[in-house]
Amino acid sequence: MSTLLEMSGVSVSFDGFKAINNLSFQIGEPEMRAIIGPNGAGKTTFMDIITGKTRPDEGRVIFGEKSISLLKMSESHIARAGIGRKFQKPTVFEAQTVRENLAMALKNPRGPFDVLLYRKSAKGGARIEEIASEVGLTEHLTRPAGELSHGQKQWLEIGMLLAQEPRLLLVDEPAAGMTPSEREHTTDLLVRLAEKHAVVVVEHDMEFVRRLNCKVTVLHEGSVLAEGSLDHVTNNKDVIDVYLGR
C-alpha cells in the first residue's frame, strides 16, 4: 500500500472561525478509511479542501506518485486527476434522466470538443447498465433524477462516483435516507471498492462504520482527535468526552 493522498498542517478559517485546525491526514491505495466526528467537526470541509472547493489558509495537500499539489489545481482538474466525490446532500442533475446523469459521469475525455464529438458506444452503454444494476436503478434509467426518492438519489450519486472510476473516493454520509438493507448493500459496495481504491467515508452511524471494518479517524474542532481501529477510538477517553459520551 503506497500513500495516495497526504495532507499536512492544513488550516482553514471562515471569518476568523477555525473550521480546520492544523490537520494532517494520509491515505494509501488501496485503503478504506472512516471519518467520524460530531456535527461541525469539519468533515465536509476536509473534503472541500481536497476537491478544491475550499482553499486552505496554510498547509500542503499532495496527491499521487508524482506528489502533485492539489492546492493550485481547479476543481475540474482535481476531478480529472482521479478524485471523485459524493456530496452529503445528494446533488444530481434533477432535470436529466438517470441514464444522462450516469453518462455524464462516465470516464471519458472531458474537453468541449471531445464531448461534442462523443459517440454513444456499446461499451459505454453496457457500463451504464452495469452500474445501474449495481446501484439498483436499472428500472429507473429513463426517469428524470428529480423523481427519485432521497435514497435513490444517494444511490445515483454513488453510481456517478463509480462511473468516474476515480482513484480516491470521498463519500460523505452515504447511508442517510437508506433502509437497513440498503445500508448493508452500501457497505458491501464500499468494501469491495476499497480492495482496489482509496475510499474515505464520512458517517455518523456507528453500525455502518463497524461493518466497514477499517481504520477510523476521529475529527474534532478541525483536527484529528484519535486514529485507529473502531474499538481503539471508541475506548479513547477524549473521544468519549467529546462525541460518544454526549
Added chain:
Amino acid sequence: MTSVTENMVSQGGGARKSFIAQNPSVLWFLLALALFTLGVTVLSEATGSGVISTSFVKTLGKTLCLCLVAICMDVVWGYCGILSLGHMAFFGIGGYAIGQWLMYARTEIIVTQSLSAAAIPPTDQEVVDAIGTQIFGVVGSSEFPMIWAFSDSLFLQLLMVIAVPGLLALVFGWLAFRSRVTGVYLSILTQAMTLALSLYLFQNDSGLRGNNGLSGLQNIPGFEETSQATLSIVFFWAAALALGLGYVLFAWVTSGKMGSVVRGIRDDEARVRFLGYHVESFKLFVFTITAVVAGIAGALYYPQAGIINPAEIAPIASIYLAVWVAIGGRGRLYGAVIGAAFVSLLSSWFTGGSAPDINLGFYVVKWTDWWLVLLGFSFVAVTLFAPKGIGGLFDLIMIKRTPDRQGDYGPSEGAKRAEEGSVDVEDVK
C-alpha cells in the same frame, strides 16, 4: 463488480439511436420551415402569384433571421444558463461587416460609371478617393479608416462576419468566465459590452459613419438589373436555409452528451466541475459559437433591412431578444423561433400603425404608443404564470410533462405555498 452479460451489451447498443430519431422535433421543424418557404415562394411577386408584397417578403425574411438569433439566445440562456444581454451586438457586427462590402462595392460601381464619362480615364487612386468622398461625406471626411481595409473584398468581409463576433465573444467570454462572473453581474457586463459598442459606433470618427450607419444595403452590387422582388425572395430563401442549418446545428449541440453537460452547467455548474468538466471552456464554446451564428444572422438581416445604424446595437435590442425567447419558451429551440416570430411580427403590426386604435371614450389607445407597455405586461405575465412560454403549449398537446424546474424558471416553489411553515420539516431540508 457484476459481470457484463451479453444481454447488457445489446441493450447498450440499442441506446445508440440516430440523431433524428432522438430529436424528432428537428424533423418537424424542418418540415414546417420548408412548407412555409414554399408557401411564401408561390405567393411572392417574383416567383408566384404576388399575393404577398415584396416588402412583406422582406419582413418575413428578416423575421427568419431574428428567429435564428433567438435560437442562439436560447442556447446561451435557456440551455447554458448564461443570461447574455449582448447578443444583438454580434448580430449588428455581422450586419456592419457585410454592409461595408455592400456599400463599398456599390459606390465603386456608381463612381466608376460617373468618372468614365470624363475625357481622361481616372487613376485607381482617383476612384478610391471618389468612393471615400461618397461614403464618408456625411461625416465630413473622405479618408478610408482602417476598418475599411478589406471592404473591397466580399470574401474577406464575409470572413469578418464570422471572425469579428467570434473573436469578440472569445475575448469577452474568456475574461468573464475565467473570473467566474455569473448571474446578474454577467448580464450587466454583456449590457455594458453592447452599450460601449453602440456608443463607440455613434461617434463620427468611429469610421463607420457614426449615427448615419450604413445605408443602401438592399442594393446588391452586380445585381443592379435584378428587381427588389427577386432579391427579396432570394434573401428569404437564404434566411430560411440559414435558419434550418442553424436549427440542426444547435439541436446537435444541445442534444447528446454535450447537451447534457450544457444543461448541467445551467442547473448546477459546481457539480459539473466536480465531475471533471472545465465549465469555463464549455461556456466559452457556447458563447462563441452562438455569437458567430448571430453574426451570420445579422449579415443576412441587414441587406433586407437596407440600413444599419448604431441604434440597432443599443442595449435594449438584446433585452428584446431575451423577452422573445422567454415568451416563446426557454430551453427548447422551437420555442425561441416561435417567440421571435410571434413577437417581432406582432410588434411590426402594432408599431406599423396597422393595428386599429381602441377608443375608450375618455382615452384613445394608440398602439404605436402602447405596444411596448403591452409587451412589458406580457413578459411579466409569462414569467409569472407560464414560465414555459408559448412552447409550453406543445407539452399540453403531446401530454408529455417535462419536469418543472425551480428557481430561475419562474416563481420558486416556496412562493406557491399557502403560508409560511405549512410544510413538513422533511421538505424543507
